[in-house]
Amino acid sequence: MANISKRNRRREKEIMDASKNRREIIAAQFSRRDLMKMGLLTTAGFLIPKNGLSARAPQFGGGGFGGNCFGFYGQGGTPVSPPTTPYLEAMPIPPIAQPVLNADALTGPLPQAAPNTAAGEGRTRTHQAFTTLPPQKYYEVHQIEANISMHPQLPVQKLWTFNGTVPGQTYVSQYGQPNLVRNFNDLPANNGGFGIQSVSTHLHNGHTPSESDGFPCDFFGVTKWYDQHYPNVLAGFASTHPPTGDINESMSTLWYHDHRVDFTAQNVYKGLAGFYLLFNQFDTGNETTGFRLPTFPDFDIPMMFNDKIFDPTTGLLVFDLANRDGILGDKFLVNGKIQPFFNVKRRRYRFRWLNGGPSRFYQFYITKQDNTNHNFWVIANDGNLLPNPVLTSNGVRIAVAERMDVIVDFSSFAAGTKLYINNRLEQCDGAGPTDNIVSASQGNKVLEFRVTSDAVSDGSVNPATNPSFYAVPAREPEDETRCFKFDRENGQWVINDEVFACDDVRFKVKRNDAEIWNLEGGFNWQHPIHIHFEEHQIVKRNGNTPTLIERGRKDVVRLGENDDVELFFRFRDFVGRYPMHCHNTIHEDHAMMLRFDIDDVGNSNESDCGRRF
Amino acid sequence: MNRRSLLAALAVTRSSRVDDQSRAVTRARYFPNVELTTHEGKKVRFYDDLIKDKIVVINLMYADCEGICPTITANLVKAQKLLGARIGRDIFMYSLTLSPEKDTPAALNHYAKMHGVKPGWQFLTGKPEDIEMLRRSLGFSTGNQKLDKDKTNHIGMVKYGNERREWWGMVPGKAKPTWIVESILWMDETNVKPPAG
Ligand SMILES: [Cu+2]
Numbered sequence: 149m150a151n152i153s154k155r156n157r158r159r160e161k162e163i164m165d166a167s168k169n170r171r172e173i174i175a176a177q178f179s180r181r182d183l184m185k186m187g188l189l190t191t192a193g194f195l196i197p198k199n200g201l202s203a204r205a206p207q208f209g210g211g212g213f214g215g216n217c218f219g220f221y222g223q224g225g226t227p228v229s230p231p232t233t234p235y236l237e238a239m240p241i242p243p244i245a246q247p248v249l250n251a252d253a254l255t256g257p258l259p260q261a262a263p264n265t266a267a268g269e270g271r272t273r274t275h276q277a278f279t280t281l282p283p284q285k286y287y288e289v290h291q292i293e294a295n296i297s298m299h300p301q302l303p304v305q306k307l308w309t310f311n312g313t314v315p316g317q318t319y320v321s322q323y324g325q326p327n328l329v330r331n332f333n334d335l336p337a338n339n340g341g342f343g344i345q346s347v348s349t350h351l352h353n354g355h356t357p358s359e360s361d362g363f364p365c366d367f368f369g370v371t372k373w374y375d376q377h378y379p380n381v382l383a384g385f386a387s388t389h390p391p392t393g394d395i396n397e398s399m400s401t402l403w404y405h406d407h408r409v410d411f412t413a414q415n416v417y418k419g420l421a422g423f424y425l426l427f428n429q430f431d432t433g434n435e436t437t438g439f440r441l442p443t444f445p446d447f448d449i450p451m452m453f454n455d456k457i458f459d460p461t462t463g464l465l466v467f468d469l470a471n472r473d474g475i476l477g478d479k480f481l482v483n484g485k486i487q488p489f490f491n492v493k494r495r496r497y498r499f500r501w502l503n504g505g506p507s508r509f510y511q512f513y514i515t516k517q518d519n520t521n522h523n524f525w526v527i528a529n530d531g532n533l534l535p536n537p538v539l540t541s542n543g544v545r546i547a548v549a550e551r552m553d554v555i556v557d558f559s560s561f562a563a564g565t566k567l568y569i570n571n572r573l574e575q576c577d578g579a580g581p582t583d584n585i586v587s588a589s590q591g592n593k594v595l596e597f598r599v600t601s602d603a604v605s606d607g608s609v610n611p612a613t614n615p616s617f618y619a620v621p622a623r624e625p626e627d628e629t630r631c632f633k634f635d636r637e638n639g640q641w642v643i644n645d646e647v648f649a650c651d652d653v654r655f656k657v658k659r660n661d662a663e664i665w666n667l668e669g670g671f672n673w674q675h676p677i678h679i680h681f682e683e684h685q686i687v688k689r690n691g692n693t694p695t696l697i698e699r700g701r702k703d704v705v706r707l708g709e710n711d712d713v714e715l716f717f718r719f720r721d722f723v724g725r726y727p728m729h730c731h732n733t734i735h736e737d738h739a740m741m742l743r744f745d746i747d748d749v750g751n752s753n754e755s756d757c758g759r760r761f
Numbered sequence: 762m763n764r765r766s767l768l769a770a771l772a773v774t775r776s777s778r779v780d781d782q783s784r785a786v787t788r789a790r791y792f793p794n795v796e797l798t799t800h801e802g803k804k805v806r807f808y809d810d811l812i813k814d815k816i817v818v819i820n821l822m823y824a825d826c827e828g829i830c831p832t833i834t835a836n837l838v839k840a841q842k843l844l845g846a847r848i849g850r851d852i853f854m855y856s857l858t859l860s861p862e863k864d865t866p867a868a869l870n871h872y873a874k875m876h877g878v879k880p881g882w883q884f885l886t887g888k889p890e891d892i893e894m895l896r897r898s899l900g901f902s903t904g905n906q907k908l909d910k911d912k913t914n915h916i917g918m919v920k921y922g923n924e925r926r927e928w929w930g931m932v933p934g935k936a937k938p939t940w941i942v943e944s945i946l947w948m949d950e951t952n953v954k955p956p957a958g
Pocket of ligand 1: 674675676730731732735736740
């Protein structure tokens with residue numbers, strides 16, 4: 149049944165495409181004579197239904213190249229990185245950002261609500277909540293080039309950083325304590341091969357007013373600065389749950405990264421990303437209080453995963469400027485180091501796993517030396533604590549930009565034991581994983597845990613006792629339903645057949661409305677779709693209730709080939725422009741993005757749902 | 762000093778500011794210096810004559826394309842109009858044929874005339890193997906082999922860049938001409954302001 153309806157929808161799409169192509173050609177203002185000259189119009193006035201005009205090209209076969217394709221890169225000419233010895237260096241933990249003393253201590257003028265263009269600020273819009281949620285802590289960050297070693301057997305790399313480290317410094321914040329981050333663009337004149345020296349820093353999953361969100365088109369150039377106001381406030385504070393917001397909308401593991409339109413992949417690959425953690429009275433960062441999750445920072449560890457390519461001759465980082473499908477690296481980095489080790493004590497840890505991209509999907513297992521599994525608990529998806537921990541014996545899948553907070557218990561292992569974070573998901577090209585799970589011995593072991601002999605206490609909650617965290621917020625009837633199809637045509641990534649432009653407002657959401665969004669994946673490709681500002685709940689995935697791990701709040705949804713997912717949203721509190729986009733950053737930069745605006749009027753987009761079910 | 766040598770001198774001074782080593786790597790990886798023929802019958806070297814030190818806009822087409830090419834060409838014609846005198850002065854437009862066997866310089870000349878293309882935008886043909894190498898190295902191919910063989914399905918993106926600064930992006934050819942122009946103008950290093958709206 150599901151297959152039939154999918155086929156029908158694909159056929160409808162083909163018909164739509166064909167008529168759209170005709171409309172486009174007519175809209176391109178060719179005269180009838182031109183069209184006839186070009187062989188596109190018969191004398192009877194019909195457009196000639198040739199391939200390309202009529203419908204999509206014939207369907208092509210399944211993705212992948214069969215077998216274990218690790219190390220195989222289908223894009224001709226993509227280099228294979230030089231060999232590196234694994235586990236030579238300890239995994240770095242990014243430094244914690246330190247606020248300046250007060251607003252006076254910031255370089256430049258005092259922060260203000262209106263953009264300070266005269267003093268070199270790149271912001272163009274006024275802060276929405278500067279007076280109602282005034283900043284309590286002030287940070288200053290400089291985007292600079294720095295020499296970074298990613299592995300001792302490779303040369304030092306000139307990367308782009310926030311304050312000199314990759315990942316950037318971790319912001320540690322509390323709900324109810326707004327921050328202001330003064331963000332300076334001090335990037336060098338030379339980009340060294342890729343990247344562009346204009347930036348827009350997005351706080352990923354922040355309930356952030358539009359002008360501080362890091363919208364892709366809010367980029368600013370070298371020597372400019374930008375005050376980003378992060379209210380650190382729970383959704384609903386000005387609407388459904390005044391005055392502090394809905395505690396069940398708490399999020400914990402956020403990250404920030406560059407979002408410059410058309411150049412996000414290059415700039416993030418070059419290093420511009422870091423963590424932003426939020427605590428509250430339940431998720432306290434102290435294992436003796438609240439939910440009693442492992443104490444930050446000793447036993448609560450952020451880990452950013454990236455895959456990268458290095459030139460076999462020079463050993464320098466390579467970004468493939470000619471790839472539009474998705475870039476797959478053959479070197480695996482955790483917190484900026486290739487295959488590091490990490491010493492752990494014999495107790496429970498909270499790891500905040502983040503897939504920092506650009507294009508690879510992971511399925512992480514904890515593998516013992518004999519290649520058997522060590523089970524662990526997933527406690528948060530996209531940085532949002534689930535109602536209860538979920539024990540996994542089959543690893544956890546993490547698409548680009550997804551986060552999974554997990555609890556791993558090392559207490560049963562003798563000192564000297566080694567374990568591995570092991571990616572066992574096969575992926576051969578940017579299209580997405582093949583869904584084959586390779587054997588543990590064939591996986592990418594991206595990090596080695598070394599169990600130490602230190603005596604240590606563990607005051608954290610045992611996930612096996614099934615502790616409760618936040619409830620999933622109740623849904624309400626939707627005011628609006630919108631439908632989106634993520635596909636590819638003529639090598640262009642499209643959403644509902646359209647491409648991105650900064651000034652193209654595709655639809656308007658009415659502030660405080662509840663909405664259902666239906667996202668449909670295209671043929672032969674997978675996309676992790678990220679929607680800014682509000683979290684969603686997955687109501688249905690391909691008609692079914694989602695898995696326990698997906699039954700929470702999320703900001704990224706994985707769209708497999710031809711998947712249909714139904715999302716519930718409530719857009720509250722702030723207005724302005726926000727994007728929805730694929731977070732395979734190569735797809736994103738090739739126009740798989742749209743802009744929607746939140747205002748107090750809204751509009752309907754239901755016509756696009758006509759082809760549904 | 763005449764205008765031409767002034768511009769050349771400017772280019773030299775400017776290029777000494779950039780990282781020539783990474784530029785050489787980028788050039789070797791993406792910009793093979795193959796010989797091409799313009800729609801006006803002129804022989805040119807791809808890197809030396811068309812790319813080096815320039816802001817460029819590159820797309821693929823073929824004269825008898827019935828799919829998306831006419832739309833893209835029409836959008837680029839409008840973009841050329843909007844960019845006015847800058848095209849041919851510091852911004853250059855290139856359309857590479859995907860049918861070098863059929864698209865002789867004369868055929869491309871006819872195509873350019875039919876679409877109202879102005880000077881500063883060159884249509885290029887060459888040896889089929891050179892064109893294929895360019896298509897792949899410039900990023901107009903895909904790792905999906907079947908999709909890659911379908912000529913009608915691979916020509917929608919327009920590459921734009923500033924060779925001296927090593928800035929390279931792509932904009933969809935089906936985008937509004939104003940948006941294509943906006944994207945191209947980002948490659949002008951004096952223009953880093955975000956779009957309005
Ligand atoms: Cu995608």
